[in-house]
Amino acid sequence: MGRSPCCEKGHTNKGAWSKEEDERLIAYITAHGEGCWRSLPKAAGLLRCGKSCRLRWINYLRPDLKRGNFTQQEDQLIIKLHTLLGNKWSLIAGRLPGRTDNEIKNYWNTHLRKKLLSRGIDPATQMPLNQTSQQEERCPDLNLELTISPPHDHPHQQQQQPFSSGTSSTVTS
DNA sequence: AAAGGGCTCAACCGCAAGGAC
């Protein structure tokens, strides 16, 4: 049995969103704000599941989205953050105003990964490919994320090192 | 000009975490 499905599949649309659906979603959220995604589709008159509405809003319809090409600075920041955080796309997105986790994830997988590989750099560690095997034994990625603080820092620093890479990696924008 | 292959990115799926009851 397990969990109940997030929506009744027989009564929901799937696939690409139509313009009308977008407009309905925007109109509803503009009027009522982001509330309960579960009940939103019904309230907004959409034949979509809440999950789908949330995704559409966050990744595409939100007014504060930047869209368009990533800048060099953003490239560098993403690479740096990925080295520190790994595939924590939502955390990385939290450091890049106007960008979504999905967008960054796609950009990483399609552009940055290849870019680094073509330079002979291991995307996961940013070490030259012929050194990564040695590196992995000493410094598994997992340890890194323990030293990271979330985007909205709490004032009380636990006894962890903040981003300490010294140089320009003060990641706060 | 057409066909095939590769690439991009919006959207879906399943799982886990957190909160409410």
Next chain:
DNA sequence: GGTCCTTGCGGTTGAGCCCTT
């Protein structure tokens, strides 16, 4: 304290676009 429900996240998929032959 346990169970159920909702939200959020990361991985994956596939339709459409673009480039090459």
